[in-house]
């Protein structure tokens with residue numbers, strides 16, 4: 001929901017790289033020996049960063065993947081670890097009624113308590129440490 005809001009107000013844009021830059025990234029990663037370790041999404045991220053750099057933007061790739069960092073480094077593109085941004089935990093939310101304390105599953109369709117009609121609130125119920133990449 002936050003992503004949808006961010007997309008609507010223009011804070012987040014989803015872009016795809018053009019083939020030309022995908023090819024360039026493939027060349028770089030093959031010469032470094034990283035091609036085998038990059039997923040299709042990794043290549044697209046690198047290609048988009050290279051394309052943006054070519055348009056005089058200063059892209060920054062947030063990644064913990066060593067091969068992505070390696071190729072980015074070769075292309076003079078800045079990267080930073082996810083931890084730099086404070087992304088340490090994935091939060092799971094639980095919705096609850098502040099009046100009668102009844103809990104509701106994440107897929108519960110109403111915004112109000114089925115018992116007393118109070119507007120539901122949410123709180124994190126479990127923090128899972130993010131999986132380390134490779």
Ligand SMILES: [Zn+2]
Pocket residue numbers: 097098099100101102113114115116117118
């Ligand atoms: Zn209630």
